[in-house]
Every structure is written in structure tokens, then in C-alpha cells.
Amino acid sequence: MSFLVAQFLTGLANASSLFLVASGLSIIFGVTRIVNFAHGSFYMLGAYLAFSLVGKFMPAMGGLGFWIGVLLAAFAVGLLGAVMELALLRRLYRSPELFQLLATFGVVLVVQDLVLQVWGPEDLLGPRAPGFAGSLEVLGLQLPQYDIFLIVVGPLVLAGLWLLFHATRWGVLVRAATEDREMLAALGVRQKLLFTSVVFLGAALAGLGGALQLPREPANLLMDLNVIVEAFVVVVVGGMGSLPGAFLAALLIGILDAFGILIFPKITLVLLFLVMAIVLILRPQGLLGRPERIADRPQATGPPVTLPRVVLMLGLVSGLGILALLPFVAGDFILNLASEILIFALFAASLQFLMGLGGMISFGHAAYLGLGAYGSALVVKHFALPMEGALLVAPFAAALGAIVFGWFCVRLSGVYLAMLTLAFAQIGWSVAFQWVEITGGDNGILGVWPSEWAKAPVVFYGLTAGVVLLSLAALRRVAYAPFGYTLRATRDSPLRAGAIGINLSQHRWAAFVLAGTFAGLAGGFYAFLKGSVFPDVMAIPNSVDALVMVLLGGVNTLNGPLVGAAIYDGLRAELISHTDLWRLTIGLVIIAIVLLFPQGILGSLSRILEFRR
Secondary structure (H helix, E strand, O other): OHHHHHHHHHHHHHHHHHHHHHHHHHHHHHHHOOOOOOHHHHHHHHHHHHHHHHHHHHHHHOHHHHHHHHHHHHHHHHHHHHHHHHHOHHHOOOOOHHHHHHHHHHHHHHHHHHHHHHHOOOOEOOOOOOOOOOEEEEOOEEEEHHHHHHHHHHHHHHHHHHHHHHOOHHHHHHHHHHHOHHHHHHOOOOHHHHHHHHHHHHHHHHHHHHHHHOOOOOEOOOHHHHHHHHHHHHHHHHOOOOHHHHHHHHHHHHHHHHHHHHHOOOOHHHHHHHHHHHHHHHOOOOOOOOOOOHHHOOOOOOOOOOOOHHHHHHHHHHHHHHHHHHHHHOOHHHHHHHHHHHHHHHHHHHHHHHHHHOOOOOOOOHHHHHHHHHHHHHHHHHHOOOHHHHHHHHHHHHHHHHHHHHHHHOOOOHHHHHHHHHHHHHHHHHHHHHOHHHHOHHHOEEOOOOOHHHOOHHHHHHHHHHHHHHHHHHHHHHHOOHHHHHHHHHHHOHHHHHHOOOOHHHHHHHHHHHHHHHHHHHHHHHHHHHOEEOHHHHOHHHHHHHHHHHHHHOOOOOOHHHHHHHHHHHHHHHHHHHOOOHHHHHHHHHHHHHHHOOOHHHHHHHHHHHHHO
16 A cells, blocks of 8 residues: 555656646647647756756755756746747747647757757766755655655646736736637737747746756756657647646646556556547547637648649659669669658658648658558568568558548547647557567567568669659549549538538548558558668657658648658758758758748749749
């Protein structure tokens, strides 16, 4: 019994820490409607800044210096959040979730490299918190005093925020902005200053969470992505924009995590995202959130981008010519890179089909790339199936996953749809990571090599190019078939489409399955190109990479993913081989594209040609 009580208190301490981060994310989303992927970076910066500031103040001021360092770290992170709002977020308030996610992910990449340059790659262990360095006996078991302190901090922060939002004029304005920003603007309130202050508060809370975590775990470069996923789970489960909901969800997740590792040690990660998925399916707005309004949904897509026929033909002939000449002029490394670009072009094209035609934004499309890769690898490992048979299994494995996941996803829209796709992708990643007996866990599945006739890079490149080009042609054919035009109708005017007898859910579900199938085919080729499969193939960065490729080429053009994949994957490979600051460079490129060229390369080219005519 005493052990269960101690485990419960540990869960409460973890929940309190998680609430500090999630509360800031919830506040920012509730007012600005920004899906802020960089919130985890604020948490990481809080830990690193606290390490430096505490190390500076403690020798001179003793225990007081620790707490001054923690508070200053939180304040500094808040200022950085305000700077990000002024320079970036302010330009994205009316943008679709896709652009918000990509821009803030660009910030994540920039911050990662800056932190690496300033503090180095080693984990940095902070000192124990003065006054809370010992332990407390609870029913015969020793519990860290600092955990008790954190348990108290969470409710105190919630109470302070409640008073701030209900007992001050600023708080009333923030709540009004959460309910109706347009009406608030009509009343003459300076929204820009209000939004900046909200982002400052949200970032400071994340920084405070990171700083207070320093006595429990070292500051490290993985903190940002690790915490942002859990924070998203808390915010979505509690209700996006609801502070009481975030607190309730943090308690639920913290306790579930504490006892899940005892009851279900092999599926602890799955439980976390399974709860998120179940809540989104049964109550999309979360436990205490409000339903999404139609007005809250910026349109991610517009009319298809069309280039003049001469430009299209010139581009097609040039592209095919380059692909045909490459085996005669390039070495093995370039051919393997070209194969990877083609694979990611198909992966990105499947996502563009889903978003551009169906208007469904997916933050977890890597799930189907991973299902295809694991489908191929597993039949090779357990059934000794050759490459030819394994490549046939890949799209079917991904299609099966898309059938199951898509059935739930297509019933949602906007940010809730995007978050549910993220939840399913994380469930797939968790299963691959923890089902060690089948998937090998983080050791992966090795020895997934092509058949003897296809082992030469030039042969595998030729096979990849042929299959990918045929797949892209098939997607284009579907896009301009009656099904594609009907799918556009469900995207542009769902009410009218339903009124004339179109079954919206069935069409979207079919599009979801089709997109997943082609992503799975890309995953099968990816497994044989790399010779192995690891859980990272389903991780969030791969989903974001596909979104970047789609955005880079142009969301509204079917040819965009091929251009986007060539530029993005080629640029990344070149930067990795020449500089340690490749993340920072790519992050700045992503931010620049979102701000300056939201139509992508082909979309911008189309506008230039149209203007000149």
C-alpha cells in the first residue's frame, strides 16, 4: 500500500511539471489559435538558461541564488517568446495550421543548433534545489522533498492563473479574445500588444517548467521534442485553450504514466497516445474545451495552381532527361541520394493528395511510410520473402492502417483532425519502439536488402524511378478523374456537397486510404534503400519533412512534391556534409518559405508568369 501511495505522489509531481508546460501552450493556442510546435524549445531553453544562471548566482548568493536563477530563466524565455511573436507569429494568425506548424518547427531547428553551439552536446546536470535536497518518509518509503514541492507548485500556478484571468482587466481581455477576437477588435482593443503579452506568459511558463525540472533531470538536446509531444497530449485531452482542462489532463496523464509502467510495462507509451486518440474520437474538443467554430478554420488550400502548357512540358522533359542521364554521369552516392529523393517525392505526393484535394491536414503521415517499411521488413525477416514480394506487402500494410485510422480521422476537421493523425502516428511509433520481440524495438530490423539483381545502386535507382513515376502518374490521373473533382467539392463546400448527395465521409475515407497506400509503397522502397528499419521512420520529424516538401513545392500543385523533395532532401544532404549548423540553416529556410513564399516554388512561379501575361 505504501508503495502505491509513493507511486501516486510521484505521478502527481510529474503531472505538476507537465502542467506548467501545457498551461503555457494552452494559453497561447486559446488566444492566438497558433499550433506552437516551438513550445518545447522554450522548455529546453528554460533548463539550459537556469543551468547557467544558477551556476552564476549560487556561489555568491547561496540557496537564494538558485531560485533567482530559476525565475530569471523563466523571464528570459518569456522575452524570447515575445520576440518570436513579434517577428514570426504575428504574421501567421490568419494562416492555416500547416503554415503555423512548419514555421514553429523551423524555430525548433534553429534553437536546437543555437543551444548546441552555446552549451555543447553533453547533458548538463544542475544542483539540487536548496531547502528541498532531502527526502521525506511516506508510509515507510522515502520520497524526494522536491517532488512534494512540485506537487504544491502546480495547483498554485493554476490558482494564480485563474486569478490573473478573472480578477484583472488584462485577464478579462484575454478571455474575450479567446471567445471572439473579431468583436474584441471592433471594441478598439489593441490586439497586437495583447497577443504579445499572452505569448510572453505562455513561453515564461514553459521556461519555468524547464528550469524547475533541472534538479530532476539534466538539461539535454532531446528535451524539446520529448516534452512537446506530452504537452500536446495534455492540451488536446484537456481541451485546447482550457486551463482547468489542461490541469485535469495533466493529472490523468501523470497518474496513468506512474501506474501504467507497473501494470502495462510494455505498452506505457501506447497508453499515453491511446488516451489522446480516444478523447479526440469521442469528444474532439477535449474534456473541458469548446467545439471548433467554422470561423476558426483558415483554409489550407485554394484553387489548383496551373502552369502554362509550354512550361509544364519543358519541366517534364527536363526532369525525365535528368533522371535518364543520371546513371551515366553519377556515382553510387548520388544514385542512392536520387533514389531517396524519389521515394520522399512519392511520400510527399501522397500527403499533397490528401491535403491539396481533400483539405485534410495530417501531422502524422509518417505512420503510413513506417507501416510500409515495417511491412516489408517483417516479411523479409520472419518469412524470408524476397524484395519483389515484400514490396507488394508494403502498400497493403499501410492501406490497412489507413483504413483503421482514417475511419476515425475523416469525421474530424481542422486542428482536431491534425491532432488525431498525430496521435495515431505516435501510437504506431510507440508500438514499433516497445514491441521488441517483433520489431526489434530501438535496435530496429536489420538486413533488409534488395534481391541480388537489384543490389547495384544503378539498378535499384532505375526500379525506384520507374515505380515512383508510375505512382505519381496514377495519383495525377485520380486527381483529374471524377473522384478527384468530387473530393475537391467536399473540401471547398462540404455543406453543398452533402446537400447534392455526396457522401463526405466515404470520399474522404477513400482519399485517406489511397494516400496511405502510396505512402506505404514509398516506405517499402525506403526500407530496402536503407537496408534496415527503425521506429524513427514513424517519428514526428519525418511527418514534418513531408509537410515541408509539400509547402516548398506548392500545396496546390500536384507536381510540387517532386520539386520540393528534390530541393529539400538535396539541400539537407549537402548541408549535413559541409556544416554542423544544418538544422539552423534548414530552419531559417522553412521560416522564410512560410513567410515569403506560402504558395511554394511552383505556386510563386505560376503567379509570376500570370502577372507577366
